[in-house]
Amino acid sequence: MAAETIDGKGIAALVRAEVGVAAQRLTAAGQRPGLTVVLVGEDPASQVYVRNKDRAADRAGFRVETRKLPAQTPQAELLALVAELNADEAVHGILVQLPLPGGLDADAVVRAIDPAKDVDGLHPDNVAALWMGTPGHRPCTPSGCVELLDRTGIDIAGRNAVVIGRSLLVGKPLAALLLARNATVTIAHSRTADLAGLARGADILVAAVGRAELVRGNWIKPGAAVLDVGINRGADGSLVGDVAFDEARERAAAITPVPGGVGPMTIAMLLRNTAAAAARRAGLDAEQVFAEARLIAAERSASAAGSGLAR
Numbered sequence: 001m002a003a004e005t006i007d008g009k010g011i012a013a014l015v016r017a018e019v020g021v022a023a024q025r026l027t028a029a030g031q032r033p034g035l036t037v038v039l040v041g042e043d044p045a046s047q048v049y050v051r052n053k054d055r056a057a058d059r060a061g062f063r064v065e066t067r068k069l070p071a072q073t074p075q076a077e078l079l080a081l082v083a084e085l086n087a088d089e090a091v092h093g094i095l096v097q098l099p100l101p102g103g104l105d106a107d108a109v110v111r112a113i114d115p116a117k118d119v120d121g122l123h124p125d126n127v128a129a130l131w132m133g134t135p136g137h138r139p140c141t142p143s144g145c146v147e148l149l150d151r152t153g154i155d156i157a158g159r160n161a162v163v164i165g166r167s168l169l170v171g172k173p174l175a176a177l178l179l180a181r182n183a184t185v186t187i188a189h190s191r192t193a194d195l196a197g198l199a200r201g202a203d204i205l206v207a208a209v210g211r212a213e214l215v216r217g218n219w220i221k222p223g224a225a226v227l228d229v230g231i232n233r234g235a236d237g238s239l240v241g242d243v244a245f246d247e248a249r250e251r252a253a254a255i256t257p258v259p260g261g262v263g264p265m266t267i268a269m270l271l272r273n274t275a276a277a278a279a280r281r282a283g284l285d286a287e288q289v290f291a292e293a294r295l296i297a298a299e300r301s302a303s304a305a306g307s308g309l310a311r
């Protein structure tokens, strides 16, 4: 039997609707959520991200801007921009697109971001908070993956999770989040022996590699949940994930497509982190703002459905 396709696009729309309600409340409290994305050079995956994020932020009622800089931008100029954004009261979230072009020191740039505005969750203070289980911004793609599992009703505790990929942006933080939810986590990478065999033990398999269709159907444990983070360009310019979708869906119980899976969730969680930063600036409890927004958003969609105006 073919797997359930996890509707990342639809679930992300729900999260964005909730964040939109929170944004109205925060705007009324004098803190309209503001997000600035810094894009240096022309990384293709970053361009997909920037395009989709602008529209989503706009619709959720955020102030959003993208600062585009040429690939030859000197380090000092990039650091000066970060300092300017740190000092700007209208900016609650700063995201510097990675990877940066050669010659720029991403580590130094990320360290320069005010941790409270580091909505990507990459500053060492936020990385430490993640592993310690204390409050801080969590990276967007990993938290989007967990949100997808939760909103699809897939259990995490006690299950074997295999995360392929160990980047600071995706693999490592996702492993930390799954561990915090009591999964038994294995992190795999380019030096892992018998990757296919390891994957076959996974109840939850995540591919965050950046190699089109690396994960084949016979790597999937029957009944597993498969999350495909990869964004690769096919020969015809289309987007392709790290999982051979048509093969994998024959064995998995649930699987995310590309596009329409993890990618839209990354954007929804970026907006949520930015709204959380605005809430804290307004002196409000972000979790409480979201809990209330969730109820209001659910009421609105129920009454829209009741009046025949389903979204």
Ligand SMILES: NC(=O)C1=CN([C@@H]2O[C@H](COP(=O)(O)OP(=O)(O)OC[C@H]3O[C@@H](n4cnc5c(N)ncnc54)[C@H](OP(=O)(O)O)[C@@H]3O)[C@@H](O)[C@H]2O)C=CC1
Binding pocket: 045, 141, 164, 165, 166, 167, 168, 169, 170, 171, 188, 189, 190, 191, 192, 195, 208, 209, 210, 211, 214, 229, 230, 231, 232, 262, 263, 264, 266
């Ligand atoms: N959907 C979304 O929202 C997002 C998608 N992405 C996409 O996800 C993918 C991964 O991104 P990111 O984590 O930043 O990538 P990185 O290039 O930073 O990391 C890739 C990881 O994959 C591992 N790897 C490479 N080749 C193999 C292989 N043959 N077998 C096993 N492991 C391998 C690498 O191992 P090693 O460490 O040994 O080199 C590394 O740990 C990319 O396609 C990216 O575009 C990224 C962010 C968000």
Ligand SMILES: Nc1nc(=O)c2c([nH]1)NC[C@@H]1CN(c3ccc(C(=O)N[C@@H](CCC(=O)O)C(=O)O)cc3)C=[N+]21
Binding pocket: 045, 046, 048, 049, 052, 095, 096, 097, 098, 099, 120, 140, 141, 169, 231, 239, 258, 259, 260, 261, 262, 263, 264, 266, 267
């Ligand atoms: N500092 C930093 N943080 C990141 O989180 C980060 C980054 N740099 N650099 C690039 C990668 C890539 N990334 C994506 C986010 C959303 C989509 C996305 O919206 N995907 C849609 C695409 C839809 C389409 O346009 O066809 C989908 O999968 O459905 C893709 C890719 C975030 N990244």
Ligand SMILES: [Mg+2]
Binding pocket: 008, 228, 229, 257, 258, 259, 260, 261, 262, 263, 264
């Ligand atoms: Mg996707």
